[in-house]
Amino acid sequence: MKRTRIAHVLAEGQPGETHQVCGWVRTRRDSKQGFSFIELNDGSSMQGLQIVVDADVPGFEEIHKLITTGASLRLVGKLQESPGKGQRVEMVASEIELYGTADADTYPLQKKRHSFEFLREIAHLRPRTNTFGAITRVRNILSAGIHEFFQTRGFQYIQTPVITTSDCEGAGEMFQVTTLNLERIAQIQTEIDFNQDFFGRKASLTVSGQLEAEIFACAIGECYTFGPTFRAENSNTTRHLAEFWMIEPEMPFYDLNDNMELAEEFIQFLMKAVLEKAPDDMQFFNDRIENTVLETVKQIAETPFERVPYTEAIEILTSSGEKFEYPVKWGNDLQSEHERFLTEKHFKKPIILFDYPRTIKPFYMRCNDDGKTVRAMDVLVPRIGEIIGGSQREERLDVLENRMRECDLNPDDYWWYLDLRRFGTVPHSGFGLGFERIVQLVTGMQNIRDCIPFPRTPKNAAF
Numbered sequence: 001m002k003r004t005r006i007a008h009v010l011a012e013g014q015p016g017e018t019h020q021v022c023g024w025v026r027t028r029r030d031s032k033q034g035f036s037f038i039e040l041n042d043g044s045s046m047q048g049l050q051i052v053v054d055a056d057v058p059g060f061e062e063i064h065k066l067i068t069t070g071a072s073l074r075l076v077g078k079l080q081e082s083p084g085k086g087q088r089v090e091m092v093a094s095e096i097e098l099y100g101t102a103d104a105d106t107y108p109l110q111k112k113r114h115s116f117e118f119l120r121e122i123a124h125l126r127p128r129t130n131t132f133g134a135i136t137r138v139r140n141i142l143s144a145g146i147h148e149f150f151q152t153r154g155f156q157y158i159q160t161p162v163i164t165t166s167d168c169e170g171a172g173e174m175f176q177v178t179t180l181n182l183e184r185i186a187q188i189q190t191e192i193d194f195n196q197d198f199f200g201r202k203a204s205l206t207v208s209g210q211l212e213a214e215i216f217a218c219a220i221g222e223c224y225t226f227g228p229t230f231r232a233e234n235s236n237t238t239r240h241l242a243e244f245w246m247i248e249p250e251m252p253f254y255d256l257n258d259n260m261e262l263a264e265e266f267i268q269f270l271m272k273a274v275l276e277k278a279p280d281d282m283q284f285f286n287d288r289i290e291n292t293v294l295e296t297v298k299q300i301a302e303t304p305f306e307r308v309p310y311t312e313a314i315e316i317l318t319s320s321g322e323k324f325e326y327p328v329k330w331g332n333d334l335q336s337e338h339e340r341f342l343t344e345k346h347f348k349k350p351i352i353l354f355d356y357p358r359t360i361k362p363f364y365m366r367c368n369d370d371g372k373t374v375r376a377m378d379v380l381v382p383r384i385g386e387i388i389g390g391s392q393r394e395e396r397l398d399v400l401e402n403r404m405r406e407c408d409l410n411p412d413d414y415w416w417y418l419d420l421r422r423f424g425t426v427p428h429s430g431f432g433l434g435f436e437r438i439v440q441l442v443t444g445m446q447n448i449r450d451c452i453p454f455p456r457t458p459k460n461a462a463f
């Protein structure tokens, strides 16, 4: 007999049907009449299946006491209408098999609530909790939604390298990749000769797939990457990971307005996808994690985003009368507190800031005629702040070369990138969406470390 996932039984199972289900015990309650109620969960849905096991089910008596929270079971039984509240059907078992026990004294996930800090220490077990089951399912819906969004719009999915020899963001916050025996070298010489290294030069883990994505955009048209990126920034915040996933669409013949339109449509599409495909999980987040999350996600899905030039945002911030920890000044990057004030308190909806000072943005953004700003755009949303960073790219060869020198980069190192401007250059644009930040947005989770299966942060790469 084939196994049925519990989500399917709960949604479509009819009284009288026989099913086989497998999963982990959440609770067992014994009745005085000699039968037990088992709530079984297999991760396919928030809700578990209620199963009634009579004392005369073959083998039940022997294993009865071993059926504790966390134990794994296989059951076969007939569905019947449930007299209890909260579920449409329940199962009456005719067959039961115990796969594995979970000792009640040592299994860490007992019925009580655990702190997210504690659960991070048992990241191999936390997927079995309601919260992490829901996060995982929502993450999956978002992944599928991302591909659906781009695939239905004719974008090609491309894979860009994880190991790279260029620093796209120019921030120098990269993890080095080497096969050199650094301990030995440290003993015998003072300088490292990277010619001897695996790639014959200094290599790192990528911070962004953008530069390579541009190569493909300027050949096959609209494309996107969706892969891991790495940043060795030593920022212990609730919004930064050392390893995170990024979605980076790149579009030829798009100017900054086209880019902003796409970003807005993309985020709204993802909000609608989770509302439509994970209503139970979303209700759970709203009830148990953050009681504004449903309202926020619905509002983002429906409200047009406000578009505001950076310079205007600075004026709003300086005349707001609000006390900020970090000073607001034209030319400074906005801090999370500034971003959140603008989106949560001032505009009360998502906003797209554009035309940032060139001194705080990377070399590849298109320079405006004012000589001071570049065609950058950041999408800011309530609770998170920046969720997308993007720009129209600089397509003029001479301007780009000058910008590289201005950013202390050697144009010779980027000869292939410059060739895109040398041969058949076109106006083009793109952006990067942090995948875990969007998971954080829709789940209402406080900390981004709980929005990825196995977080990597300073001093932490367990599991």
Ligand code: ATP
Pocket: 169, 231, 233, 239, 240, 241, 242, 244, 246, 386, 387, 388, 389, 390, 432, 433, 434, 435, 436, 437
């Ligand atoms: P921030 O100012 O928040 O540190 P950034 O400006 O350095 O972000 P970008 O280089 O613009 O980030 O990257 C594009 C997107 O990737 C960001 O808008 C954000 O959603 C996400 N992102 C950037 N850094 C991280 C990180 N360390 N952890 C998780 N997501 C990140």
Ligand code: MN
Pocket: 378, 386, 388, 389, 390
């Ligand atoms: Mn950014």
